[in-house]
Amino acid sequence: MAERYCAVGDFLEQHPGDVHPVTRQIISGGKSPTAADAFRAQYRLMELRRATEEAWSTVDVLVTPTAGTIYRIEDVNADPIRLNSNLGYYTNFVNLLDLAAVAVPAGFS
Numbered sequence: 309m310a311e312r313y314c315a316v317g318d319f320l321e322q323h324p325g326d327v328h329p330v331t332r333q334i335i336s337g338g339k340s341p342t343a344a345d346a347f348r349a350q351y352r353l354m355e356l357r358r359a360t361e362e363a364w365s366t367v368d369v370l371v372t373p374t375a376g377t378i379y380r381i382e383d384v385n386a387d388p389i390r391l392n393s394n395l396g397y398y399t400n401f402v403n404l405l406d407l408a409a410v411a412v413p414a415g416f417s
Contacts, residue, residue, distance in 0.1 A: 310346055313338030330388045357405055364407075372398040374411045 312335045313320075320332055327335075375395045384391050402409040 309335055309338030311338070324363045325350060334389065360405060374399060 316335060317339060319338060324332060358392055376397055379391050379393070379395075384406075399409065401407075
């Protein structure tokens, strides 16, 4: 979130009413971490990336759900941060490990 705050933090501070309240809350959390926190997180991510390298060399394709469930709008409105976080459960690692991915539609509910 610190990276996102760097990108749009000035806008959030100058125009708080122009951003969805939940989006503003999440991104504003990036204002607090220190540079030391960022380096610790980056070092930990590098450790995890190295720990997974051998496994990736044995994988041709990994198939996961794009989202493990679908929520009703009223449920997301009642608990937006937790439920939106759950939606990335199976896919967030792709971004963090700098992997490539394709989302393929498989039907509608």
